[in-house]
Amino acid sequence: xxxxxxxxxxxxxxxxxxxxxxxxxxxxxxxxxxxxxxxxxxxxxxxxxxxxxxxxxxxxxxxxxxxxxxxxxxxxxxxxxxxxxxxxxxxxxxxxxxxxxxxxxxxxxxxxxxxxxxxxxxxxxxxxxxxxxxxxxxxxxxxxxxxxxxxxxxxxxxxxxxxxxxxxxxxxxxxxxxxxxxxxxxxxxxxxxxxxxxxxxxxxxxxxxxxxxxxxxxxxxxxxxxxxxxx
Amino acid sequence: xxxxxxxxxxxxxxxxxxxxxxxxxxxxxxxxxxxxxxxxxxxxxxxxxxxxxxxxxxxxxxxxxxxxxxxxxxxxxxxxxxxxxxxxxxxxxxxxxxxxxxxxxxxxxxxxxxxxxxxxxxxxxxxxxxxxxxxxxxxxxxxxxxxxxxxxxxxxxxxxxxxxxxxxxxxxxxxxxxxxxxxxxxxxxxxxxxxxxxxxxxxxxxxxxxxxxxxxxxxxxxxxxxxxxxxxxxxxxxxxxxxxxxx
Numbered sequence: 001x002x003x004x005x006x007x008x009x010x011x012x013x014x015x016x017x018x019x020x021x022x023x024x025x026x027x028x029x030x031x032x033x034x035x036x037x038x039x040x041x042x043x044x045x046x047x048x049x050x051x052x053x054x055x056x057x058x059x060x061x062x063x064x065x066x067x068x069x070x071x072x073x074x075x076x077x078x079x080x081x082x083x084x085x086x087x088x089x090x091x092x093x094x095x096x097x098x099x100x101x102x103x104x105x106x107x108x109x110x111x112x113x114x115x116x117x118x119x120x121x122x123x124x125x126x127x128x129x130x131x132x133x134x135x136x137x138x139x140x141x142x143x144x145x146x147x148x149x150x151x152x153x154x155x156x157x158x159x160x161x162x163x164x165x166x167x168x169x170x171x172x173x174x175x176x177x178x179x180x181x182x183x184x185x186x187x188x189x190x191x192x193x194x195x196x197x198x199x200x201x202x203x204x205x206x207x208x209x210x211x212x213x214x215x216x217x218x219x220x221x222x223x224x225x226x227x228x229x230x231x
Numbered sequence: 232x233x234x235x236x237x238x239x240x241x242x243x244x245x246x247x248x249x250x251x252x253x254x255x256x257x258x259x260x261x262x263x264x265x266x267x268x269x270x271x272x273x274x275x276x277x278x279x280x281x282x283x284x285x286x287x288x289x290x291x292x293x294x295x296x297x298x299x300x301x302x303x304x305x306x307x308x309x310x311x312x313x314x315x316x317x318x319x320x321x322x323x324x325x326x327x328x329x330x331x332x333x334x335x336x337x338x339x340x341x342x343x344x345x346x347x348x349x350x351x352x353x354x355x356x357x358x359x360x361x362x363x364x365x366x367x368x369x370x371x372x373x374x375x376x377x378x379x380x381x382x383x384x385x386x387x388x389x390x391x392x393x394x395x396x397x398x399x400x401x402x403x404x405x406x407x408x409x410x411x412x413x414x415x416x417x418x419x420x421x422x423x424x425x426x427x428x429x430x431x432x433x434x435x436x437x438x439x440x441x442x443x444x445x446x447x448x449x450x451x452x453x454x455x456x457x458x459x460x461x462x463x464x465x466x467x468x469x470x471x472x473x474x475x476x477x478x
Contacts, residue, residue, distance in 0.1 A: 062364050063445055065416045170299030170307065171362025172436045173369045176420045206423070210298050210307075211360070213421040216387070222374070 050075040057091050058184035058223075060102035060177035067181055067223075069188070080190060084114035084156060087189045088182060092164075095178075102177055103169070110164035112201075114186075119153040119195045153194040155217070156186050162201040168209040175212035180223040187220035196220050284472045285328045287348040289358040289424065290315040294338025302363055302439075303452040308336065310361045314437070314457060318359075321465035327472065345389070345427035354475050355400055355468055356432040358425055361451055367414030368460065369436040370404055372397040373426050374419035389427050396431035400471060404433060407467035411459055414440065435464065 053076045058067050074090050076083050089108030094100060096107035168175065183196045196218045199205070205214050290311040292298035298307025312333070319329045330351040332344045348356045362369075378384075378391035390397065401417060408415045425432045437460055440449035449456045 063366070065365060065369065065418060169362075169364050171364045171438075172360055172371055172420050172422065172434055173362060173416065173418065173438070174364040176371070176418065210292065210296065211420075211422060213423045213426070215423070216421055218421075 050077045052076075055087050055090065056185070056188040057087070057094065058181045058188060059091070059094060060181040062102050062174060062177065065173055065177065067177070067184060081114050081116050084116065084158075084186055084190055084193070085111050087185055088114065088158065091181065091185050102174070102181070104164075104174075104178060105167040106161065106164040110161050112159040112161055114159070115157040116190075116193070117155045117157065119155040152192070154190070154192045155195040155197065156190070156193045156220075157197050157199060158182060158186075159199045159202055165200045165205065165208055170209045170211065172211045175208045175210075179208065179212050179214075179218065183218050183220045183223035187223065193220050283328070284475065285330060285351050285353040286322055286468055287330045287332070287351050287353040287356040287428075287430065288315045288319055289332040289344050289348065289356065291358055291360045293333050293336055296338060298360070299362055301361060301451050302447075303450065305452060307361045310437075310451065311359045312336070314359050314361075314461060317457060317461045318357075318464055321461055322468060325465065325469060327468065341422075341424035342386075342427065344424040345386075348424075348428045348430055348432070349389075351430075353430045355471055356425075356428050356430040357464065357468075358422065358432065358434040360434060360436040362436050362438050363451070365416065365436075365438040366441040366445075367416065367438060368408050369416045369418060369438060370401050370408075371418050371420040371422070371425075371434040371436065372401045373432065374421050375426060384429070386427055387423075389429050390425060390432060393429060393431055397433055400431040401433050403471050403474070404435070404464065404467045407463045407470060408460075411463035411466075413459065413463065 052073045055072050055074050055076060057070050057072055059070050060067055072090060074086065076086055088111045092104065092106060092110050093108045095102050095104040168178065179198070186193045186196060198208075198214045198218075200214070208214055290308070292306075292308035292311060294308075296308065298311070300306060301310060312335075315331055319331060322329050330347065330353065332347045333339045344358075373390040373394055375388055375391040375394055377394045378388070380392045384392055405415050405417060420434065422434055425434055437451060439447045439451050440456065442448045451457075
């Protein structure tokens with residue numbers, strides 16, 4: 001004979017098992033619905049790709065130490081900074097190719113960012129003129145500065161990866177050609193870029209690979225070759 | 232950014248003298264009169280040209296900075312030092328006073344190299360480099376735009392007042408190297424040490440000789456090639472001395 005309290009306990013356990021079974025079934029259904037909902041929100045169309053445009057690349061050649069202009073078709077974003085990065089990425093992809101005329105490892109991913117800032121005339125004093133501090137002259141000055149930001153010359157700050165600098169061949173000629181081709185390519189595709197500075201992993205670095213000075217500001221227009229000229 | 236000034240060699244020599252104390256008054260008197268002076272006036276060599284002619288040889292890299300690695304496994308710092316020693320011997324044998332920025336495997340900062348060159352009041356400064364890229368000899372003058380002579384030029388662009396003379400020296404070196412049958416590439420570059428030198432300065436980068444198919448025909452470690460390069464550079468500097476002493 002089964003005692004009464006055991007029957008009662010068995011009934012409670014059976015009831016709890018049934019309740020837990022139902023709850024588990026419902027939780028499973030909910031998880032399934034969430035999964036289906038997530039699949040519905042997944043993109044079903046490819047992201048928009050920037051239209052291909054003609055980009056001018058100034059390519060270095062170690063054999064005769066020259067810079068040659070080449071035109072390539074590649075997708076270019078509208079944003080000037082992204083555009084500059086895309087162009088330099090293509091240039092460094094050419095240098096990483098097996099048949100490159102100027103062999104540098106790393107490729108397009110070696111350019112981390114390109115920042116475009118309003119350029120200051122080299123040698124110009126950063127000190128404001130005496131009249132600018134007065135309230136009456138501040139608004140025209142700000143308007144001029146704003147206009148200068150939109151249409152004036154720009155300084156491009158090119159942030160390279162440390163691995164690119166570490167793997168760059170050492171030598172005056174090869175380092176100079178890399179720097180000049182980057183400057184000239186930027187100026188050819190973004191004519192407002194008149195000055196270029198370089199960072200490596202976000203930090204200033206003395207030289208690219210032991211020779212070419214990376215602490216100075218390069219004038220982009222000086223790097224543009226006339227036609228296959230030597231730097 | 233700290234601004235350093237390229238003190239003229241004369242005033243630098245005065246600084247050394249003033250530290251010594253003994254000749255301070257004489258040095259100040261010379262400075263007031265605007266006449267050249269040197270810390271240790273040396274008598275002119277009896278058979279050489281009357282004026283003092285000094286060449287600075289800068290063996291690039293050194294110490295922790297080994298520069299590039301050449302195909303033979305040799306480091307660029309070792310190669311440049313060996314070439315400096317070879318060239319110094321040739322120049323000294325011809326009565327040219329030579330000042331070197333380093334005589335051993337020591338680390339020398341670019342600013343220190345420029346200081347040594349500027350204190351020497353040299354008529355020619357050569358910075359010797361080596362590379363496996365390219366072909367023949369690469370001659371580089373500073374890419375700074377020529378500027379008017381200034382009493383206290385900015386340290387980082389002190390070479391600007393000498394760029395025209397540096398390009399002339401580059402031309403003389405080019406002629407001598409071509410005459411010796413070597414391929415030469417001329418260019419402009421930015422080297423921190425050269426840009427701070429107050430003398431006609433050229434960076435000489437020695438690369439292997441290559442044939443028309445870009446295959447290496449003469450390696451950098453070829454003693455004959457090194458001798459030919461050193462001989463041509465010495466001949467160029469003798470020519471430069473002759474030009475410098477012409478009225």
